[in-house]
Amino acid sequence: MKEHSCPTCRQSYGCPRGTADCGSPRIYDCHCCYQRRYREELKALAGTVAARFGNDIGCAGYGDFCYAH
Numbered sequence: 001m002k003e004h005s006c007p008t009c010r011q012s013y014g015c016p017r018g019t020a021d022c023g024s025p026r027i028y029d030c031h032c033c034y035q036r037r038y039r040e041e042l043k044a045l046a047g048t049v050a051a052r053f054g055n056d057i058g059c060a061g062y063g064d065f066c067y068a069h
Contacts, residue, residue, distance in 0.1 A: 006030035008037075
C-alpha cells in the first residue's frame with residue numbers, strides 16, 4: 001500500500017484507496033486531522049445557527065422561524 005504524508009500533522013498514513021500505485025495528485029489530511037477539522041467546522045456552524053435563531057425572539061417566540069410558513 002502506498003504511503004501518503006498528511007499536510008497538517010506531517011505523519012504518513014496508508015493510502016485510503018488501498019492501492020500500491022496510487023497516482024492521485026491531490027493531497028488529503030489523514031483520518032484524524034480530517035475528523036478534527038470536520039468537528040471544528042460543525043461546532044462553528046452550530047454556533048452560527050444558535051446565534052442567528054437563539055437570540056431573536058420574533059413574533060411568536062420562535063425567532064425567524066415564524067416567518068417561514
